[in-house]
Amino acid sequence: MGVLFDSKGEVSGLLARSEFLTFVCTIIGVIIGLAFLIPAGMTHSEFVRRHPFIEDFYTDDDRSRRVKELAVGVVGGIGLILLGVAVTIYGEETLGIEEGWPVSVMLLCVAAGVFCFIYFGIRYGMMNIDSYNHEAESERREREREAQGGDFYDKLTGLVCGIIMLIATVVGLWMLFTGGPIDGGGHERWLSGNGLFWLAWPIGGILCGVATCIIQIFRSFHDRDR
Numbered sequence: 001m002g003v004l005f006d007s008k009g010e011v012s013g014l015l016a017r018s019e020f021l022t023f024v025c026t027i028i029g030v031i032i033g034l035a036f037l038i039p040a041g042m043t044h045s046e047f048v049r050r051h052p053f054i055e056d057f058y059t060d061d062d063r064s065r066r067v068k069e070l071a072v073g074v075v076g077g078i079g080l081i082l083l084g085v086a087v088t089i090y091g092e093e094t095l096g097i098e099e100g101w102p103v104s105v106m107l108l109c110v111a112a113g114v115f116c117f118i119y120f121g122i123r124y125g126m127m128n129i130d131s132y133n134h135e136a137e138s139e140r141r142e143r144e145r146e147a148q149g150g151d152f153y154d155k156l157t158g159l160v161c162g163i164i165m166l167i168a169t170v171v172g173l174w175m176l177f178t179g180g181p182i183d184g185g186g187h188e189r190w191l192s193g194n195g196l197f198w199l200a201w202p203i204g205g206i207l208c209g210v211a212t213c214i215i216q217i218f219r220s221f222h223d224r225d226r
Contacts, residue, residue, distance in 0.1 A: 001025045003104040052136045056129040066124045073120025077113035084109025153219040160215070161208040168204025172197045 002025035084106035091102030125131075175197035 001029075001104065003099075003107065004101060048136050048139060052140055053133055054129055058127050058129070063127055066127055070120045070124040073116040077116035080109045080113035080116065084113075153215055153222075157212050157215050160211045164207050164211065165201075165204050168200040168207075172200030175200065 002022040005019075005021040005025065087109070088102045088106045091097040091100075095102075
């Protein structure tokens with residue numbers, strides 16, 4: 001809705017151009033989204049805590065019905081997205097409106113389509129009881145680790161990543177202050193230490209990711225042996 005109030009979204013002079021109204025629409029949308037997401041997440045966490053294990057009580061008819069619902073949701077969501085694209089193309093090619101209300105209609109259609117994907121996907125995923133029990137057991141183990149002062153592998157990951165980033169900081173600062181004259185320019189400037197010092201931090205982040213993956217591999221072997 002905020003698109004209708006920006007400098008290019010005015011609808012035939014009926015709506016005032018206002019960055020404030022665009023901001024208000026955005027904030028209202030964020031508040032509504034959080035009003036759905038936060039209570040739902042807290043309720044789900046409480047449900048998992050009270051019901052760490054559930055027996056599979058779904059029947060074959062229930063599964064068939066959910067599969068049909070998922071198919072309808074996917075087809076309907078794709079149809080809504082294509083409808084939004086069609087409105088945008090119609091506004092641009094026929095009415096000569098490249099931005100404004102056609103874009104707003106397209107965004108609303110995309111939002112409705114994504115809602116169909118997520119809602120019916122969640123309803124179908126609820127029937128995967130084995131996955132639920134596995135996730136609940138993983139969360140229970142995580143709570144036990146936190147109650148015992150944290151997991152060894154988590155602490156090891158934090159320690160290794162901290163060391164890597166400290167080394168990256170030292171290397172980056174060393175390249176910055178010893179990488180040649182700072183008054184260089186062009187291609188030579190970028191190939192000097194002054195121009196490449198920032199690479200130390202992205203490389204450090206990549207090394208942190210590699211170290212985390214390696215530690216998680218050892219952790220998975222350890223959990224499997226247990």
